[in-house]
Structure formats: structure tokens, C-alpha cells
Amino acid sequence: MLLLRIRSLALSAYLLGDGMAVTLRYMFTKPVTLQYPHEMKRLPERTRGTLVLYADIERMKCKCTVCMVCEVVCPNNSIHIDFERDTVNKKKVLTKYYWDADKCIYCGLCVEGCGFDALGWVPEFEISTTDRRKLVWDEKDMMQAWLTSIGRKDIDAKRVDNKWY
Ligand code: SF4
Ligand code: SF4
Numbered sequence: 001m002l003l004l005r006i007r008s009l010a011l012s013a014y015l016l017g018d019g020m021a022v023t024l025r026y027m028f029t030k031p032v033t034l035q036y037p038h039e040m041k042r043l044p045e046r047t048r049g050t051l052v053l054y055a056d057i058e059r060m061k062c063k064c065t066v067c068m069v070c071e072v073v074c075p076n077n078s079i080h081i082d083f084e085r086d087t088v089n090k091k092k093v094l095t096k097y098y099w100d101a102d103k104c105i106y107c108g109l110c111v112e113g114c115g116f117d118a119l120g121w122v123p124e125f126e127i128s129t130t131d132r133r134k135l136v137w138d139e140k141d142m143m144q145a146w147l148t149s150i151g152r153k154d155i156d157a158k159r160v161d162n163k164w165y
Contacts, residue, residue, distance in 0.1 A: 042123060043123035043125070044123065045123060046121070046123075047121065047123035047125070048106045048108060048121045049121060049122055049123040049124045049125040050101070050121065050122050050124050050125065050127060050142075050145050051099050051101070051104065051110070051111070051119065051120075051121060051137075051142060052119070052120055052121065052122050052142045052143065052145045052146035052149070053097060053118060053119060053139050053142040053143045053146065054117065054118055054119070054120060054143075054146055055143050055146070055147070055157070055160045056164075057152070057155065059161075060159060060160050060161055061160065061161045061162075061163060061164055061165075062094060062118070062139060062143060062160055062161065062162050062163075062164060063116055063117060063118035063164055064094050064097060064116070064118040064119070064139070064162075064164060065092070065116050065118065065164045066081060066083045066092035066093070066094050066164075067114075067115070067116065068081060069110075069113040069114060069115065070110035070111075070113055070114055070119055071110075072113075073109045073110060073113045074109065074110055075105070075107065075109065076103050076104075076105060077100075077103070078099060078100045078101075078103040078104040078105075079097075079098065079099055079100075079110060080096075080097075080098040080100075081094065081096070081097050081098070082094075082095045082096040082097075082098075083095055086163075089165075091165060093162060093163050094139060094162040094163070094164070095162065096138060096139065097138060097139035097142065098136055098137070098138055099136070099137045099138075099142060100135065100136050100137075101127060101135040101136070101137060102132050102135040102136070108121075116164075118164075120146070122145060122146060122149035123149070124145065124148075124149055139157075139162065140157040140158055140160075141157075143157035143160055144156075144157035
């Protein structure tokens with residue numbers, strides 16, 4: 001009986017010491033966690049953070065050719081595009097591009113379907129808001145998000161022409 005108690009006490013002391021050793025080791029190790037939102041890590045470039053529209057900065061033109069593929073492939077109508085025809089050459093001109101982040105399931109089909117390199121993702125993800133209406137972005141919001149992401153906050157997306165040609 002006494003022997004059993006001694007063994008039990010020895011085992012408890014061993015396990016306690018083992019646990020304390022792990023605690024002590026981690027006390028002097030750099031933590032892998034970040035104190036978000038005070039500390040932030042840039043996520044990998046391919047992260048599906050926010051859907052953006054690209055622009056040709058040299059020509060200051062939106063790259064979207066209004067082919068409508070992204071709107072058609074979107075499984076839940078998160079994208080809506082309005083356009084008009086150029087009175088001279090009859091080409092489609094983007095008048096409004098809407099992306100509803102509230103509905104988007106981030107499947108990426110729209111980006112994969114875009115054959116004009118006009119649509120993509122940026123890793124920024126902090127777009128939460130208490131007003132759901134603010135989750136509907138237009139083409140200027142999307143282009144501005146891209147410009148900000150590449151460090152070109154100096155360019156106002158409102159100055160970018162919606163005509164791709
Ligand atoms: S990521 Fe998917 S759900 Fe979101 S807009 Fe694109 S196609 Fe639609
Ligand atoms: S973003 Fe791409 S797929 Fe969508 S309408 Fe424009 S060119 Fe077409």
C-alpha cells in the first residue's frame with residue numbers, strides 16, 4: 001500500500017515537472033501568435049481577400065471589356081454589370097460594375113473566367129461593416145482597392161476611364 005502511494009506521488013511529481021518544463025520553455029520562445037488587430041501579417045498574394053478590378057495605369061483605363069463572363073459564371077448573382085454602346089463604334093462601355101461582397105462565396109469562378117486579366121484578388125480582408133449596403137462595391141471601389149494594395153494610393157480610381165479601348 002505504502003509502495004503504491006510512493007509510486008503515485010513520484011508519478012505526479014514527474015508529470016508536474018514535465019508540464020512546468022514545457023511552460024518554462026514557451027515562456028522564453030518567441031510566440032507565433034499575433035496580437036490582431038494591433039499586429040498584422042500580410043497574407044499571401046493569392047489570398048482571396050477582396051475582389052478587385054485592374055486598370056491600365058499608363059492609359060488610365062479600366063481593363064474590363066464588358067464581356068459579361070464573370071456575371072454569367074457567378075453562381076449566386078454577386079456580380080451585376082451595366083453597360084451602354086459607344087455611339088460611334090458600337091463597342092460596349094462599362095457604366096457600372098457591382099460586386100456584392102455580402103453574397104460572394106469567394107469561389108473564384110469569376111476571376112478564372114475573365115479572359116482579359118481585368119479581375120483578381122488582393123489579400124486585404126478587413127471590409128467588415130455594420131452597414132450591409134457598404135458591402136456592395138462598384139468598379140471605382142474595386143479599382144481603388146487594387147491601387148491601394150499595390151501602393152498607388154496617389155491615383156484616384158475616379159479618374160480612371162471605364163472605357164477599356
Ligand atoms: S468569387 Fe464566386 S461568388 Fe464571388 S463574385 Fe466571383 S463568381 Fe461570384
Ligand atoms: S471583369 Fe473580365 S470577365 Fe468580367 S466583364 Fe470584365 S472582362 Fe469580362
